[in-house]
Amino acid sequence: MNKVLMQGNRIIGEAAIRAGCRFYAGYPITPQNEIPEYMAERLPEVEGGVFIQSESEIAAIHMVIGASAAGVRAMTSSSSPGISLKQEGISSLAACELPAVIINMMRGGPGLGNISPSQGDYFQATRGGGHGGYRTIVLGPATVQEMADLTMDAFDLADQYRIPAMILADGMMGQMMEPVVFKEPKPRVYPESLMMRGAGEGKSKIIRGLILDPLEMEEHNWTLDRKYRVIAQSETRHEHYKTEDAELILVAYGTAARIAKGAIKRLREAGLRVGLFRPITLWPFPTNELREFAKKSENFLVFEMSTGQMLEDVRLALQGYARIGFHGRPGGVVPTPIELTNVVMHQYDRKGGVIEQYQ
Amino acid sequence: MMVKTLLSGFGGQGVLMMGHALAHGAMSAGYHVTYLPSYGAEVRGGTANCTIAVSNDEIASPIASEPDHLVVLNTPSLYTFQNRVARGGSLFLNSSIVSVESSRHDCRIYKIPASEIAEKIGNPRTANTIMMGAFLKVTGLVPSDIYLHSMEEVMGSKKKTIVEINRRAFAAGYDYLKESL
Structure with missing residues (x-):
């Protein structure tokens, strides 16, 4: 190697x-x-x-x-x-x-x-x-x-x-x-x-x-x-991370997913059972795979560096079976794992372990 | 273990090169590592910086909101970044150029007259490597021999004499500071 x-x-x-x-x-x-x-x-x-x-x-x-x-x-x-x-x-x-x-x-x-x-x-x-x-x-x-x-x-x-x-x-x-x-x-x-490559005789x-x-x-x-x-x-592909016992699942891709992993580490140290679902193929979106997780967890938080775009695919996948929160930073801002940790604390932990629905 | 270091100075002082060599050294030493340069609408003579994260585990974010170490080669960089450094972190200043004092009394401050030492060695452009010598003496983040090997690798096709003078510069920076963490 x-x-x-x-x-x-x-x-x-x-x-x-x-x-x-x-x-x-x-x-x-x-x-x-x-x-x-x-x-x-x-x-x-x-x-x-x-x-x-x-x-x-x-x-x-x-x-x-x-x-x-x-x-x-x-x-x-x-x-x-x-x-x-x-x-x-x-x-x-x-x-x-x-x-x-x-x-x-x-x-x-x-x-x-x-x-x-x-x-x-x-x-x-x-x-x-x-x-x-x-x-x-x-x-x-x-x-x-x-x-x-x-x-x-x-x-x-x-x-x-x-x-x-x-x-x-x-x-x-x-x-x-x-x-x-x-x-x-x-x-x-x-x-x-x-x-x-040219028809030639054909x-x-x-x-x-x-x-x-x-x-x-x-x-x-x-x-x-x-x-x-x-x-x-x-052809759908995804990664899930620390979802085995997760009561809240973050959904993020690309750079946002890296930040989410950093936040999950901090949240788990604080005793919260949080995992990550990361779509690798954005189209086709891993709809069925994500829906499976709605059987285990009622709380999802979509995290994107936008005002909420993949959020729509997550809503389509979960079809009302779970509560969906959202945190976004559009415009070229790269949020930190600490920020996302605080968001989860505000929108989830302080609400008694029920994610605040994003309207 | 997760250590984030921010290196900053004027464009042309070799900040990105020294960060690249540090990241390469950390990889060679078996760590997980990320290197993130500042990019964008930069101008010659403007400020350049880069962040190197070194960890035993997968690195979530390559950005350092609270770097453990800050290496500054010019005064504007000190003003821009000193307040970001984590409590109890360390600052390495090129005191030949940075004439002001740092306002961080909760951090360890190391002053290295890197540009003057570089002049004495015979190549003013080696100030960055002198800073790295001092930085690695104190932090021990990457063993010196591994760093020097990485430095050569990163310099690539550059002349042997340049590599040689940078080796001497590294040693001069390393020997300048007496203590290590």
């Missing part, structure tokens, strides 16, 4: 290259600039590697469409405002059933916002983001190690389901360094028949998202929907 100390953004670049990514296009934006920087340095070193600093985010995602159609593992990255710009292309990837990996190192918003870590893009990421009704697989790493593992997995999932897959992290995850061990990537499984192939006949378009929508249902049933 070769452990290295690397920054989150660079780790994503390295993991992508190890997973066989041979095309990257992107446009600079803080706090993810080390991804294009790393790709610019490393991609030309590997056989077939192409790096392009595009003239805009929109150009970058469309270059990714082209590379993906040609059968190359392709990736782009940006941060919140830049991801908004890419949505037209992401919708096209979904329509054309092309695999690609998109990295979003979220920052404070809406608008240009700021450059601090935030989780305000959950709705955008998990509901497709662009127009027309589609889904993307969304993975939410909480450690730098997971950034490496999930980036590799994102390429495999994207190929398997011919779907864009997104890594949804934030500025803090991108900037921090932690030790990491790169796992052995799996060999790529993607049929050559899907790659556009029949011409077309990949397109423009389907003018409404009935045909409808059928395409249902085809996509069937695929999404398969993904929703078979």
